[in-house]
Amino acid sequence: MRDVYGREKLSTQYMPWAKRRSHARYNLATSGLAHWKLRDLPVKIDDLEISGPSYYGFEPLQNALAKHCGVAANRIVAATGTSMANYLAMAAVLKPGDEVLIEHPTYELIVDVALQIGAKIRRFKRSESTFSIDLRSIKASLTPATKLIVVSNLHNPTSALIDEATVKELGNLGVPVLVDEVYLDAAFEQKPRSAGLLGDQFIVTSSLTKVYGLSGLRCGWILAEPALAERMWHLNDVFGNIPAHMAELASVIALGELPRIAKNVRARLDLNRAALWKFLDSREDLEVFRPPFGTIVFPRLKRGSVDRMCDLLRTKHETTVVPGRFFDMPNHFRIGIGGELEPLEEGLRRLGLALDEL
């Protein structure tokens, strides 16, 4: 579909919903961990400053990100969240008319970024039961015009993991691969190596937003081979010459605290996942792939309308989940388990009521 200027119409439906309609007393729609507070970090007012030496990266932040990711600092491009990271990564590789092969289902904004760049979208399907990727079907979808493959690992909306061997094989198809790893640290000790360590054909995006509950810092980054990284820095010049320095300073401090935050997150997710499994065990009307880690799951409602159920859940039971229509899978819905245990349990109880009333 085309807009009034004759451009391909963006499909963005999810973000306006997420910003305007996902908020509720019991919010199970969020995919990240509940927000950490500034006072939970060892930040003193004297640690912060409005302006500083931040040009193509702020050196202490570049070094802290390099350490966190296990790569040299010249392979890191700092970005405003994974959102901007995905934009810079795609804009550096794609030109109008190029094809990009994107997994289905996916985070809708990934498709929208490619559309904004003027790329042609092709999709490949993840498997129905385990949401794994099938290299043969990806290979079959490639054409001479395909200039980029895009996957998320862990997968949004299912938390399915692509193991390291499969990621490597993806990298052997002769096309650059963008791996959005914003949820990967939620696999904890089962986490494979980042694709950014597996070869120059990979471009990786991530941030401290989801797993660490630090979304407001907007501390995102891209891992890419140095020449491509340089191209991304220059693309980013268009969006402003200077980043928010206070956020950079606080991000350096937050990166030093990640082991402590991760421990807390791990404990929370383990408790919350047990509550979620208990709820799902009690429901015969739901079918679900159960990932051993991650912050989100994506059940399928066996009968009835997910949209109707979500409306009922929100208006009558003050609880939200994400309707599957935003992932082009209208019989599914996404549940996030990154909040505190008690509201999660109450939200799940209310979800059960809405399902029963349906």
Ligand SMILES: Cc1ncc(COP(=O)(O)O)c(C=O)c1O
């Ligand atoms: C797969 C994926 N990538 C990127 C983002 C955006 O992340 P950020 O808040 O770091 O911009 C999201 C947010 O939900 C996401 O699910």
